[in-house]
Amino acid sequence: MTASTLPQRSVLRGIGVLHVAAVLVLAVVPFLLVFAISFGHKVEGAAWVWGFELTNYRRFFVGTDYPDSVSLLYLKYLWYSVWYALVAAILAVATAFPFVWLMTRGSRRAQTVWLVFFLCSLTFSEVFIVMGWDILMSNRSGLPMVFQETGLTDWLKENGGLDLLREWGLATPRNVRFKPSEFATILTLTYLVWPYAVILLYPPISKIEREVVEAARTMGASPFTVVRTVVMPMVRTPLVGAVLLLFVFLLGAYVTIAVFADPSKHTLSISVYEAVRGSTLNAPFGSAQAVVLLLTAAAVLVIGQRFLSAKTGGH
Amino acid sequence: MKGAEEVSDLILEDVRKEFGSFVAVQGANLTFEAGKLTALLGPSGCGKTTLLRMIAGLEGPTKGRILLNGQDIAPLPAEKRKFGMVFQSFALFPHLNVARNVSYSLRIAGVDAATRRARAQELLDLVQLGDKGQNRVGELSGGQRQRVAIARALAQEPEIFLLDEPMSALDAKLRNDMQMELRLLQQRLGITTIVVTHDQREAMTMADRIVVMSHGRVEQVGTPQEIYHRPANAFVASFIGNANLLQGLSTERGVRLGDTEFAVADHGGFGAGRAVTLFCRPEAVRLSDSVPAANGLPGTVTFVRDEGVAREVHLDTPAGHVTAEIPGSFHETVRIGDRVHVEFPADTLHLLPAIESKAA
Structure with missing residues (x-):
């Protein structure tokens, strides 16, 4: 070892320590703060004080008045958080997959144009996208008016379609109605993450050699069978990975839920915001909800990882 | 099966x-x-x-x-x-x-x-x-x-x-x-x-x-x-193995390369006076110190590639570049600059369409 390498090593070590410290400060410390605050005590009519009580978690899982009565309100919010995020993530990946597959079969130039388009679309914020969909779904100027003006509403009335849509919560006795509804919520969430799904799936799918697909065809597999038996198994890990990533991303969606979801079907992200910034100003309870949401996301990621390990471990 | x-x-x-x-x-x-x-x-x-x-x-x-x-x-x-x-x-x-x-x-x-x-x-x-x-x-x-x-x-x-x-x-x-x-x-x-x-x-x-x-x-x-x-x-001659391809004019019984007329085994049905390509594999070409009875040209060795089992000898002749493949004998040596006589045995020669006429 030369003398000149010693200062270099100490500089590198210093940079490493700074790096670890930065990660701790930026990622771990906020989480630890939230975790600590979740055990704090809310002073009625005032702010909160540090402490260690499980009141907030009890309120989340069984309600404030337990054991006199049980309230599952926040578990319901959690359920809707998971439901919306999971369905939208699966829908986005399921619909992006065939698109990306066809896209990668196209010319290089066409692929580049599509990728640039999707990268550009990522610059739109959630607020901007939701505003567009809000107009599209609006009862007075959006799709419901198109249905009415084109006579589609009358046709649905005559054929019993409107009654069916009413059962699904997508119509009034007079016309179709998309707001508020789970349909509009999930549709918008799906749209929100669709470009991400495309960009996540593009690298692994584009790497599949043309010859692998052709080999399957020469062995009697139709194009659909090739996708089912060769392409999808080859990209199983990226597919599940994309669903998990988008799921976690969507767990925190706020604007879409606030605009399109029925208040009785709101999610924890709305509830957390109301607790922390809303009229109640109950940071300990908001933190407890955030911790539960985080642990739920972690649990889903662990389940997904186990699923992949089980599938890829075999032949 | x-x-x-x-x-x-x-x-x-x-x-x-x-x-x-x-x-x-x-x-x-x-x-x-x-x-x-x-x-x-x-x-x-x-x-x-x-x-x-x-x-x-x-x-x-x-x-x-x-x-x-x-x-x-x-x-x-x-x-x-x-x-x-x-x-x-x-x-x-x-x-x-x-x-x-x-x-x-x-x-x-x-x-x-x-x-x-x-x-x-x-x-x-x-x-x-x-x-x-x-x-x-x-x-x-x-x-x-x-x-x-x-x-x-x-x-x-x-x-x-x-x-x-x-x-x-x-x-x-x-x-x-x-x-x-x-x-x-x-x-x-x-x-x-x-x-x-x-x-x-x-x-x-x-x-x-x-x-x-x-x-x-x-x-x-x-x-x-x-x-x-x-x-x-x-094209086939040059793509499959090595080939000597010399441009000449067909005659009644063979081909004329410059001033020398060569007898060929396979005349290919070319009429006299047509531009043709003379084809001969390097292993068919013979080198000697004495003037051959027929189908011979003087040549100067320009390069020798020793492959152990055989030697590939490159020569300049009045008819153009010629490659000969001779047995790789340890005692016989051929050096760059040597002047030798190149013989093309008639039974190994074939006439092919001229390269120019094919391209056209």
């Missing part, structure tokens, strides 16, 4: 393939004999792979018919033809183990699991990989992967067996071994086989017949010996 007697020849009638304005294959008329191994040989971009892909059903011909058992199969997609095909990259499925790769076509055909396993084992035994069934594809060497690809292509008992540059991913030693193995396997199974290659040695080693292609055209079809000793034109 279906025996050769059950399958008819594969016939291509005026098959043409265009990609936009580019013509990849120009009116190919070929007959691939049942049970024989035919090599499609030519340089990169000559259309041989396109022709193979049209036979496999991976490309549709722009024009022409592909006949098998009297039926035009050109409109059928690849999955309906089910010709076993080995690809340049082998194209094994990385998510399946070796046995499941081999039995993939049987799974698609709905064959039960027990039969699939038995058939996969039988084929793996055939390619001497009987103990590798449960291995992952990534755990195999290049040669083993190629054998798996061959076994997989044979699993569905194809009428036609297609191989696209199957040796190009292997090193030289393994390539030599696999050429022989593949040839022996093909002979044992008696399956109609078409191999695409740009390696003339590979084609000569394996094929019953060779189709030489250039610029989308079929230049010559023949046995390896016919192609080597009786090339149809200067």
